[in-house]
Amino acid sequence: MSKVEANRVRELRESRGLSQVTLAESAGVTRQSIHAIESGRCSPSVAVALRMARILECQVEDLFGAESTESSLSTEPVGVGIAGRVAIAHLAGRWVSYPLQREGIGRSADALVTRGRGRKLEVELLRPAAVSRENMVLMGCAAALGLLADRLNARQGAGRFLWFPRSSTEALHALAQRHTHLAGVHLTDAKTGQNNIPDVRRHTRHQEVSMITLGRWEAGFLMAPGNPKGIRDAADLRRKGLRLALREPGAGARRLLDRELLRCGVAIDSVSAGVLPVSGHLEVASAIAMGAADLGVATRDAALLFGLHFLPIAEERYDLVIPRESLTERRMIRLLDLMTTACFRKELSSLGYDVRSCGERIVEESAA
Numbered sequence: 001m002s003k004v005e006a007n008r009v010r011e012l013r014e015s016r017g018l019s020q021v022t023l024a025e026s027a028g029v030t031r032q033s034i035h036a037i038e039s040g041r042c043s044p045s046v047a048v049a050l051r052m053a054r055i056l057e058c059q060v061e062d063l064f065g066a067e068s069t070e071s072s073l074s075t076e077p078v079g080v081g082i083a084g085r086v087a088i089a090h091l092a093g094r095w096v097s098y099p100l101q102r103e104g105i106g107r108s109a110d111a112l113v114t115r116g117r118g119r120k121l122e123v124e125l126l127r128p129a130a131v132s133r134e135n136m137v138l139m140g141c142a143a144a145l146g147l148l149a150d151r152l153n154a155r156q157g158a159g160r161f162l163w164f165p166r167s168s169t170e171a172l173h174a175l176a177q178r179h180t181h182l183a184g185v186h187l188t189d190a191k192t193g194q195n196n197i198p199d200v201r202r203h204t205r206h207q208e209v210s211m212i213t214l215g216r217w218e219a220g221f222l223m224a225p226g227n228p229k230g231i232r233d234a235a236d237l238r239r240k241g242l243r244l245a246l247r248e249p250g251a252g253a254r255r256l257l258d259r260e261l262l263r264c265g266v267a268i269d270s271v272s273a274g275v276l277p278v279s280g281h282l283e284v285a286s287a288i289a290m291g292a293a294d295l296g297v298a299t300r301d302a303a304l305l306f307g308l309h310f311l312p313i314a315e316e317r318y319d320l321v322i323p324r325e326s327l328t329e330r331r332m333i334r335l336l337d338l339m340t341t342a343c344f345r346k347e348l349s350s351l352g353y354d355v356r357s358c359g360e361r362i363v364e365e366s367a368a
Contacts, residue, residue, distance in 0.1 A: 007064045010038040012056045027051045043130040045158040064128035077121045078179045085109035087162050089135040092178040097121050136331045138163045139171035140184020141280055142318050143301055144348055152338055159331035165280045169250030172203035175321060183321040186252040195317040208324040211362040215353035218300045219256050220312040222288050227309040231295055234260040245287040245296030246275040256314060257297040300352035319362055
């Protein structure tokens with residue numbers, strides 16, 4: 001039994017005069033599950049760990065904390081220059097760490113980086129490994145993934161859901177590297193005009209995955225309220241003084257902008273006032289709302305959230321790409337079930353999503 005899997009469940013249960021059967025019934029699990037947890041052969045879900053702690057009148061850390069577990073782990077970092085606070089998750093049999101910078105500033109950390117060693121980061125645990133093992137990572141640029149994670153984390157059940165805003169291409173690359181449990185994508189193929197399928201096939205040719213639609217949205221130009229510059233299309237970028245909030249290569253919004261610029265015969269370097277590099281739909285909207293840029297391409301929900309003027313260009317389908325083996329995993333079942341609820345769909349609709357196809361399975365791709 002590894003140190004990570006050791007715990008004090010049996011010690012505290014016996015000190016309170018409880019049998020395995022009594023603890024199991026109170027926690028809503030089987031006696032065999034309690035035996036497996038006590039012997040270190042399995043880790044409880046966050047919900048079960050919290051119930052056990054309440055029954056045993058202690059904190060989760062008392063059951064699975066630093067006194068009875070390793071205080072550090074070796075992790076595989078996702079991102080460049082990771083330092084300080086990180087979230088961690090367990091994927092494909094190893095621990096992975098994610099920086100909590102920028103969008104992660106308000107999220108509590110699982111660990112602190114102590115040192116880097118080659119392609120590994122040593123981290124000091126701030127919560128029990130058994131609890132962090134339940135983390136499920138969602139990557140994609142849609143703010144709807146953050147809403148999904150927030151609703152799931154507010155309900156009892158398996159898993160703690162972490163959303164990391166990333167471009168569609170970054171999310172697919174992370175899925176191929178087994179750095180995320182789910183990738184959100186909106187990528188229109190220039191040659192075929194197909195949504196998502198060609199890119200998913202290119203990135204996941206060695207994996208068996210399913211594509212499930214989250215919804216459809218409109219993408220277009222965002223401008224200041226009332227469109228004071230009178231912007232009509234990409235051709236206006238030739239005008240002197242217009243500042244462009246420019247998404248990173250690989251983003252679906254960047255592809256759409258490149259397509260519009262090509263249609264209008266405009267080169268990026270012809271934008272006289274220059275460009276402001278940004279990452280994510282919300283950063284585009286934020287830059288325009290603060291007056292740092294005059295326009296950029298993002299989605300209608302970003303415009304609504306920041307009260308900006310929106311000029312639609314195209315409708316796109318936003319799909320969730322999920323390893324097929326994960327579809328029957330209890331955390332993923334919770335996520336897919338929530339997508340079918342009326343409250344979640346109503347909230348998405350209020351942000352401009354077309355949810356009529358929400359939850360539909362688009363295609364299943366087999367490994368090459």
